[in-house]
Amino acid sequence: MSHRIAVIAGDGIGTEVMPEGLRVVEAAAKRFGIDIAFTTFDFGSCDYYLAHGQMMPDDWFEQLKDFDALFYGAVGWPEKVPDHISLWGSLIQFRRRFDQYVNLRPCKLMPGIKSPLAGREPGDIDFYVVRENTEGEYSSIGGKMFEGTEREVVIQETVMSRTGVDRVLKYAFDLAQTRPRKKLTSATKSNGISITMPYWDERVAEMAKAYPDIEVDKFHIDILTANFVLHPDWFDVVVGSNLFGDILSDLGPACTGTIGIAPSANINPEGNFPSLFEPVHGSAPDIAGKGIANPIGQIWSGAMMLEHLGYKEAGDAIVTAIEAVLSEGDQNVLTRDVGGQGTTESLGKAIAERL
Amino acid sequence: MSHRIAVIAGDGIGTEVMPEGLRVVEAAAKRFGIDIAFTTFDFGSCDYYLAHGQMMPDDWFEQLKDFDALFYGAVGWPEKVPDHISLWGSLIQFRRRFDQYVNLRPCKLMPGIKSPLAGREPGDIDFYVVRENTEGEYSSIGGKMFEGTEREVVIQETVMSRTGVDRVLKYAFDLAQTRPRKKLTSATKSNGISITMPYWDERVAEMAKAYPDIEVDKFHIDILTANFVLHPDWFDVVVGSNLFGDILSDLGPACTGTIGIAPSANINPEGNFPSLFEPVHGSAPDIAGKGIANPIGQIWSGAMMLEHLGYKEAGDAIVTAIEAVLSEGDQNVLTRDVGGQGTTESLGKAIAERL
Numbered sequence A, B: 001m002s003h004r005i006a007v008i009a010g011d012g013i014g015t016e017v018m019p020e021g022l023r024v025v026e027a028a029a030k031r032f033g034i035d036i037a038f039t040t041f042d043f044g045s046c047d048y049y050l051a052h053g054q055m056m057p058d059d060w061f062e063q064l065k066d067f068d069a070l071f072y073g074a075v076g077w078p079e080k081v082p083d084h085i086s087l088w089g090s091l092i093q094f095r096r097r098f099d100q101y102v103n104l105r106p107c108k109l110m111p112g113i114k115s116p117l118a119g120r121e122p123g124d125i126d127f128y129v130v131r132e133n134t135e136g137e138y139s140s141i142g143g144k145m146f147e148g149t150e151r152e153v154v155i156q157e158t159v160m161s162r163t164g165v166d167r168v169l170k171y172a173f174d175l176a177q178t179r180p181r182k183k184l185t186s187a188t189k190s191n192g193i194s195i196t197m198p199y200w201d202e203r204v205a206e207m208a209k210a211y212p213d214i215e216v217d218k219f220h221i222d223i224l225t226a227n228f229v230l231h232p233d234w235f236d237v238v239v240g241s242n243l244f245g246d247i248l249s250d251l252g253p254a255c256t257g258t259i260g261i262a263p264s265a266n267i268n269p270e271g272n273f274p275s276l277f278e279p280v281h282g283s284a285p286d287i288a289g290k291g292i293a294n295p296i297g298q299i300w301s302g303a304m305m306l307e308h309l310g311y312k313e314a315g316d317a318i319v320t321a322i323e324a325v326l327s328e329g330d331q332n333v334l335t336r337d338v339g340g341q342g343t344t345e346s347l348g349k350a351i352a353e354r355l
């Protein structure tokens, strides 16, 4: 069986880390005898926008919908195109139209990486953030009134549906069941956001009834961010709305010192549409073009992609290779952000060689 | 001139830390010859709700509006009253009806306090979070449809007005001007929250024109929380919407190890209505009734209150007294959360004695 993967490098360092992601996925595919075919697309980038006036061609959905997965670099370059246009014209479209309603992000303190938190060692921090990825605070309903006057007011609606909330909660509870600690933490703000968030809490309580073996707790998002810093060891699976999940899945990797290497999976669990795999770091215009970006986020996302396609062993092998290269700590191999003097390519090659 | 202060201890440890707050404010008032009269109210607590079916009497506004300030403990006890009822029936009413549109929270690494961040020393972290405090994500507009069915959907509207955004930005820019670094950071999420947040950015850019001496930057809230952990030294004055400010003003104190001692001021800058001063920590039902709560949040809030009333010297003297007692590190005085075996009272008394 051959797997067809659509490759979109996007903007900035996306174009630099993608070749290394491909290198390592290909190495793993070879080792484990997996048949993968890559097809590259140039849309979903700000340069495409500058040439065509839109982020993607009109038929992007048709072009992409039958792939087995999308392997994505990073999108956004605010000096070329405002972020809300570039993102809503690409990444957010993929998430919605391909109904990738789970955004899954591991937060794991890796060997060789220094946590900014005092006294934390590999093994101390190891949890997942499960983020709702299609609705909630990222809505397209609302507008502006009394424009240009003193009375100007803007309104944006947060929309949560029972379907939308329940399905991501179910994914999170199911994930918690596969983990030794079987613990789920819900991010809320029902004391302040008084309509949608009490509803979220209600659905968590309802879903919890079907999972008596899972220990469930909840925190308001303000104190939850504090607890990520103070007690990262408390967490196992953390589930949140689109916005809260977004925040926690940057803060979590920051606490593990891996904001530049964290991966993510945008998953359509039913497999009706392709899922999308991308590093968390974004396009980083400030270091783009220098060949110094850390490719591990892209490579680790590739591991999540292989796991999603059914090759858990291959995915695990990539993560093991990443850990090995990080522990080794070779200055000539590692990029600057993790204490070396190497390049995007030297780090990608070293990981590929391990396989 | 005599100052009339309304005192509402509220729930949980609010009732335990308030006496120490009063003790220290009285000591400072005595030393600096300030004439203060306290009037205590029993409403604004969950026990009041259980007795009266509402958090406050109908005429609370009339009863309180002519005070010079409100000194507040903490409110909320979810097992007695759901949070969104207790909070929207008290604290959030004060903020709105008394138009306390600025929520000001210092994040300062104090001597004797260990930061959870590796290698950070007192002096390294010292910034303010300025939070919009009356509108934004904390709205009361929205509702539920198709209740109880599979099609159930809930909607809540975020509302930002030009008046509401501009006035808190102005406060933040003015504050930045009083600081040596003159730097302002805006919290946004205009790449995802595509209507209200680009508007917020627009107003920041507009306001910045009037403050050419202020260095302005902005971060999306996800990476901003990461940067609080990775680079807390970057920040001077951080301004955010109601929700983003809420998150950052718990995360900031967590990074300085002071979540249990951080103060806050809910300010009506024009003085049309009383401002409100309260610790950040909340009612903490889990440790209530044990006499072990740290009273510094309440005491420090008292210092902010004195400064607001025009007695900067008295406020500074309280902060100096807090720093002195913390640096001394007397085990018998300090509460457990800061490494001692003392009580709420022993710590309050020690600080009062310094004055």
Ligand SMILES: CC(C)[C@H](C(=O)O)[C@@H](O)C(=O)O
Pocket (backbone or CB within 6 Å): A191, A192, A222, B076, B087, B246
């Ligand atoms: C208790 C809650 C409603 C409140 C808020 O979110 O404003 C609190 O977290 C705060 O920061 O003062």
Ligand SMILES: CC(C)[C@H](C(=O)O)[C@@H](O)C(=O)O
Pocket (backbone or CB within 6 Å): A076, A087, A246, B191, B192, B222
């Ligand atoms: C770029 C942005 C729209 C996006 C998001 O907020 O979802 C990013 O922060 C992410 O987490 O994938």
